[in-house]
Amino acid sequence: xxxxxxxxxxxxxxxxxxxxxxxxxxxxxxxxxxxxxxxxxxxxxxxxxxxxxxxxxxxxxxxxxxxxxxxxxxxxxxxxxxxxxxxxxxxxxxxxxxxxxxxxxxxxxxxxxxxxxxxxxxxxxxxxxxxxxxxxxxxxxxxxxxxxxxxxxxxxxxxxxxxxxxxxxxxxxxxxxxxxxxxxxxxxxxxxxxxxxxxxxxxxxxxxxxxxxxxxxxxxxxxxxxxxxxxxxxxxxxxxxxxxxxxxxxxxxxxxxxxxxxxxxxxxxxx
Numbered sequence: 001x002x003x004x005x006x007x008x009x010x011x012x013x014x015x016x017x018x019x020x021x022x023x024x025x026x027x028x029x030x031x032x033x034x035x036x037x038x039x040x041x042x043x044x045x046x047x048x049x050x051x052x053x054x055x056x057x058x059x060x061x062x063x064x065x066x067x068x069x070x071x072x073x074x075x076x077x078x079x080x081x082x083x084x085x086x087x088x089x090x091x092x093x094x095x096x097x098x099x100x101x102x103x104x105x106x107x108x109x110x111x112x113x114x115x116x117x118x119x120x121x122x123x124x125x126x127x128x129x130x131x132x133x134x135x136x137x138x139x140x141x142x143x144x145x146x147x148x149x150x151x152x153x154x155x156x157x158x159x160x161x162x163x164x165x166x167x168x169x170x171x172x173x174x175x176x177x178x179x180x181x182x183x184x185x186x187x188x189x190x191x192x193x194x195x196x197x198x199x200x201x202x203x204x205x206x207x208x209x210x211x212x213x214x215x216x217x218x219x220x221x222x223x224x225x226x227x228x229x230x231x232x233x234x235x236x237x238x239x240x241x242x243x244x245x246x247x248x249x250x251x252x253x254x255x256x257x258x259x260x261x262x263x264x265x266x267x268x269x270x271x
Contacts, residue, residue: 117220118190125187128180132173136166136260140267159264167257174238174253181206181238181253182213188251189221192244197226199243203235 143162174180185202189195198217207213210229218224232239238253 114220114222121183121186121220122190125183128183132170133260135169139166140264144267159267163257163261163264166260170253170257171238181240182216184251184253185213185240185242186217186220188240188242188249189217189224191249192242192246194245195221195224197245198224199228199230201230201232201235201241201243203237203239204231204233205235205237207231 139162143158181202185200189198192198202210207229214227214229217227232241236254240252241248241250
C-alpha cells in the first residue's frame with residue numbers, strides 16, 4: 001500500500017472488480033449504525049418541527065403585536081385630533097373672553113374719565129370760590145381786628161366798607177376772568193341728580209354766544225339731552241339761574257355776595 005501511494009501512477013493491466021459478496025443464504029440484518037442514523041434523523045425532524053412551531057408562534061405573536069400597535073396608533077391619532085380640537089375650542093373661547101374683558105375695561109375707563117372730568121371741573125370751581133371766600137374772610141378778620149382795636153363805635157360803617165371792598169374784589173375777578181361764570185354753571189349742573197333737560201338763564205354781558213357753553217355742557221354731561229338758554233335783559237354780569245325737573249338753583253355771583261353780607265350781619269348781631 002505504501003508503494004502504491006508513493007507511486008506517481010498505477011498501471012492497471014487487468015480489470016478487477018472489487019465488491020462485497022452477499023451471502024444469500026443468510027438473512028439480512030440491519031446493523032446498529034443504520035438504526036442510530038434513523039433515530040438521529042427522526043430526532044432532527046422532531047426538532048425541526050418544534051422549531052417551526054415556535055417560529056409560527058412567534059410570527060402569530062408578532063402579527064398580534066402589530067395589530068395591537070396599529071389599533072393603539074389609530075386610537076392615539078383619534079385622541080390627538082380630539083385634543084387638538086379641544087385646544088382650538090379653548091383658545092377661541094379664551095380669545096372671546098379676552099375681547100369681552102377689553103371691551104368692559106374700555107367702557108369702565110370711559111365712565112371713569114367722564115366722572116373724573118366732572119370732579120375736576122367741580123374741584124376747580126370750588127378752589128376758585130374758596131380762594132375768593134378766603135380773601136373775604138381775611139378782610140373780615142382784618143376788619144374785626146381793626147374794629148376791636150380802634151373804632152368799636154363804627155362797626156356798621158366798617159362792615160359796610162368791607163362788604164364794598166369784597167364785592168369790588170369779586171367783581172374785578174369776574175371782569176378779568178370770563179371762565180369763572182362758566183365754571184359756576186358747570187358746578188351747579190354737576191349738583192343735579194337729574195339733568196336730562198335744562199333751562200339756563202344768563203346775562204348777555206356774560207355770553208354773547210352760547211354755542212361754546214352748550215358744547216362744553218354736552219361734552220361734560222352725556223346725560224343732558226335737551227338744553228335751552230335764555231338771555232335775560234335784566235340780569236347783570238354774573239347773574240345765573242338754572243332750572244331742571246328737580247327745581248331751580250341760583251348760583252349767581254350776586255347771590256353769593258348776599259350770602260356773604262348775611263354772614264357779616266350775623267357777625268354784628270353776635271357781637
